[in-house]
Amino acid sequence: MGLWNSYVLRLARRRWRFRAFRKRRELKPVVNRTGIIGRHDILVFSTLRNERVRLPYFLQYYRDMGVNHFLFVDNDSDDGSREYLIEQSDCSVWTTKASYKRSRFGVDWLNWLQTRYGHNHWCLVVDPDEFLVYPFCDTRSIRALTDWLDASSIRSFGAMLLDMYPKGRLDAQPYREGTDPFEIANWFDSGNYTIQRNHRFGNLWIQGGPRARAFFPQEPERAPALNKIPLVKWHRHYTYTSSTHMLLPRGLNLVYDEWGGEKASGCLLHAKFLDTFTRKSAEELTRRQHYANSHEYRAYAAGLKDDPDLWCKWSEKYINWRQLEILGLMSKGNWA
Amino acid sequence: MSIGFIMLCHTALDRAAEVARHWAGRGYPVVLHVDRRVSKQGYARLTRLLADLDNVRFSARHRCEWGTWSLVAATQQASELMLREFAGVRHVYLASGSCLPLRPVEELEAYLAAHPRTDFIESVTTEDVGWTVGGIDVERFTLRFPFSWKKNRAAFDWYVSFQRRIKFKRRIPDGLVPHLGSQWWCLTRQTLSAILQDPDREAYDAYFKRVWIPDESYFQTLTRLYSTNIESRSLTLSKFDFQGKPHIFYDDHLQLLRRSDCFVARKIWAHADKLYDTFLHGTGAQQPKAEPNPGKIDRLFAKAVERRTRGRPGLYMQSRFPNENWENGRTCAPYSVFAGFTELFEDYETWLSKTTGSRVHGHLYAAKRVEFAGGETVYNGAMSDSAKLRDYNAQAFLTNLIWNTRGERQCFQFGPADTQYLGWFMALDQNAQISVISGAWAVPLFRSNLDFAAIRKEAARLQKIEGDFLNVLRSPYVKARIRIWTMAEFVESPMEPLQSIIDEINPRALRRLAEAPKMVDLTGFGQFLQNLKNQGMQPLLMGDFPVGDLPRSPGARRSRPYLVK
Numbered sequence: 001m002g003l004w005n006s007y008v009l010r011l012a013r014r015r016w017r018f019r020a021f022r023k024r025r026e027l028k029p030v031v032n033r034t035g036i037i038g039r040h041d042i043l044v045f046s047t048l049r050n051e052r053v054r055l056p057y058f059l060q061y062y063r064d065m066g067v068n069h070f071l072f073v074d075n076d077s078d079d080g081s082r083e084y085l086i087e088q089s090d091c092s093v094w095t096t097k098a099s100y101k102r103s104r105f106g107v108d109w110l111n112w113l114q115t116r117y118g119h120n121h122w123c124l125v126v127d128p129d130e131f132l133v134y135p136f137c138d139t140r141s142i143r144a145l146t147d148w149l150d151a152s153s154i155r156s157f158g159a160m161l162l163d164m165y166p167k168g169r170l171d172a173q174p175y176r177e178g179t180d181p182f183e184i185a186n187w188f189d190s191g192n193y194t195i196q197r198n199h200r201f202g203n204l205w206i207q208g209g210p211r212a213r214a215f216f217p218q219e220p221e222r223a224p225a226l227n228k229i230p231l232v233k234w235h236r237h238y239t240y241t242s243s244t245h246m247l248l249p250r251g252l253n254l255v256y257d258e259w260g261g262e263k264a265s266g267c268l269l270h271a272k273f274l275d276t277f278t279r280k281s282a283e284e285l286t287r288r289q290h291y292a293n294s295h296e297y298r299a300y301a302a303g304l305k306d307d308p309d310l311w312c313k314w315s316e317k318y319i320n321w322r323q324l325e326i327l328g329l330m331s332k333g334n335w336a
Numbered sequence: 337m338s339i340g341f342i343m344l345c346h347t348a349l350d351r352a353a354e355v356a357r358h359w360a361g362r363g364y365p366v367v368l369h370v371d372r373r374v375s376k377q378g379y380a381r382l383t384r385l386l387a388d389l390d391n392v393r394f395s396a397r398h399r400c401e402w403g404t405w406s407l408v409a410a411t412q413q414a415s416e417l418m419l420r421e422f423a424g425v426r427h428v429y430l431a432s433g434s435c436l437p438l439r440p441v442e443e444l445e446a447y448l449a450a451h452p453r454t455d456f457i458e459s460v461t462t463e464d465v466g467w468t469v470g471g472i473d474v475e476r477f478t479l480r481f482p483f484s485w486k487k488n489r490a491a492f493d494w495y496v497s498f499q500r501r502i503k504f505k506r507r508i509p510d511g512l513v514p515h516l517g518s519q520w521w522c523l524t525r526q527t528l529s530a531i532l533q534d535p536d537r538e539a540y541d542a543y544f545k546r547v548w549i550p551d552e553s554y555f556q557t558l559t560r561l562y563s564t565n566i567e568s569r570s571l572t573l574s575k576f577d578f579q580g581k582p583h584i585f586y587d588d589h590l591q592l593l594r595r596s597d598c599f600v601a602r603k604i605w606a607h608a609d610k611l612y613d614t615f616l617h618g619t620g621a622q623q624p625k626a627e628p629n630p631g632k633i634d635r636l637f638a639k640a641v642e643r644r645t646r647g648r649p650g651l652y653m654q655s656r657f658p659n660e661n662w663e664n665g666r667t668c669a670p671y672s673v674f675a676g677f678t679e680l681f682e683d684y685e686t687w688l689s690k691t692t693g694s695r696v697h698g699h700l701y702a703a704k705r706v707e708f709a710g711g712e713t714v715y716n717g718a719m720s721d722s723a724k725l726r727d728y729n730a731q732a733f734l735t736n737l738i739w740n741t742r743g744e745r746q747c748f749q750f751g752p753a754d755t756q757y758l759g760w761f762m763a764l765d766q767n768a769q770i771s772v773i774s775g776a777w778a779v780p781l782f783r784s785n786l787d788f789a790a791i792r793k794e795a796a797r798l799q800k801i802e803g804d805f806l807n808v809l810r811s812p813y814v815k816a817r818i819r820i821w822t823m824a825e826f827v828e829s830p831m832e833p834l835q836s837i838i839d840e841i842n843p844r845a846l847r848r849l850a851e852a853p854k855m856v857d858l859t860g861f862g863q864f865l866q867n868l869k870n871q872g873m874q875p876l877l878m879g880d881f882p883v884g885d886l887p888r889s890p891g892a893r894r895s896r897p898y899l900v901k
Contacts, residue, residue, distance in 0.1 A: 191717025265655035334644030
């Protein structure tokens, strides 16, 4: 990459950081417990809107994994999410009524919070319906992973979004608070993903899965991106540019090996397709606060109307991370 | 009291204290060196933790930076302290703060008592080591390294290449033969004291201060001067990855470590509570005494290195996306591509599937939809039959299919009417077996009920596309196994080519082909080609079909084709 290009990207990064700095005004602290964050703590950052029913399991999942503190941006929830989070002793909460879209889908808000509180910490940026799975996650805490990444001088860890869905209609089994969503949505597509390289930012652009198969067979280029880099040893000069799909500086996007080897990577199990989904997509359709004019949600609404079953006979039933490793969806790299 | 332990501690001091207590509490003296970079409080806490033990000493602290002399200096001083303070020590064992004893220290003592004069130190000449990082082995001893490799890589690299260019070489002191090896050793008092009390030590030290990573070469080289009996291996189980940093052990390695029968392992994750509990405090069933045997662990880590450097062939995923020609196999398993066979034979797919036992698809790249075997709409790996999805990334479609069906050979039909993106990809793929009957696409046209003008136009189009495909297959860079026949050649003797294809798919099958697929009726095909010619088109790819002659239909009398009936 030429000098000119890196200069342009540097400017872009400055711009995003400045934007995040401006957007900080939109965030109103509800409860700020960041004082208790220790020097080596692992932090989770998340934006949410009306996810009350998911929160107990979400918090439990990441606490068990070894996350020390949660920082939430609540985008004007009215279902008690905020009140619930306030009671949690390891959560700090900000709230805003501002536009989700205008904050580039929450990226600006979280960029600011990460600049402020995430510097020199391992930061995991996930939505409340995303659950990180990494190699050996059944026997090793996330600190084992971050310690290993530190020792290997690796700053960022990729985890592809893996859409999970139930067998049968999405609304057949209601999700109950506090339960594991993957007891209901425990199927996934194992081998229909396509990858392209984004030469400008150096990241991979992954598409496919049940969403491309069921909702975008006629316009695959519009299928949602599945590549994510959620876990980063944050520096205040870093910035996410588009959701957690890519970052600047662009060296952080190089979570893949180009010379035939495999780097270590994980998966973000996506519990989007539960009974809550139909309601949510109807709501998002009217709010129009999502990417590309909520095109995705329009496609969902159209696709779900007549055939709400994402399951097919080649769907794979989720067992554990080793299964994902064998299927080639994630890799242990040289972590053994 | 025959073994003294030296521990070099940098981080996780509480764990180091636990291990030191384990040894010292059993009567084996321990000397700790604590990195100067550790805070005052941390150091104070460590000394407090071990204050009640009278056979624990702390040596003068050095600021330890990876790959520098400071580590050797720290070891030297700790060794001197050990030899001076504990006269009963026969062997000195160098360990680190993240080491963990796997077997009772009494067993180690018994083992060393059985080898009273042996120095356990990995010591290999520079010509024979393959593991050095950055390709610098003998040059460690002959170049200068004023810049830090970790902090100032660019300057380091530049200075190394500069010295290479001007052919700079340091003189190695007389009598020294450079040796390298793991820095974790166990030396006898005799050898160690000889090294430390050498009259030339000042000269040696001055030399090694400028050697790169002297902790892997100082003792390893000097031992060769004094030891009478070197066992060139380390008693510490320590594995390194492809970047030269040590692999780390976690709780889930417990069984592996147990069965390794090694005395000490490095490096243990500081939070691996189960490991520390089991090996330091557990009673542990007494196993029969065995020689250390880290074979299983070696294999585990060797596999990890292989995965990191070579990866799984044919896999494209989020953390493995090789540049072109670095795939180590474009696809993960052999597959067969057939062009022109379904056109020429009736029910060819069923026949092929029966004969070879492989999965036979139709035209996977057909324009309308993906023709998966059995007319499936979704296939292995939840691949969709949507042509749009497939064409969005035609290459990923193929690599995904082959990856998803590992263990079952895939065959599919291909032709000029299909999406053509993949010609080069398959031609350069050593897993591809491509068999082409050129010109066979004309048969469906011949049997169709179209206007002749339309047929002529379509024939010209298909001929052009197939011609391009054949040009690709005939390129000198091709890696696939390729067979091309003109249709005329093939019709003349179909059994031999079919047999050779089948043999290649299924090399162990002993049976000769008993049943041949049935060829379509080609009566009038020669005339059809002549008609095309008469309309001004030049059908080239079919070979020479005599006008009016009836091509022999297979299954009829086994006559030689050149015999006139």
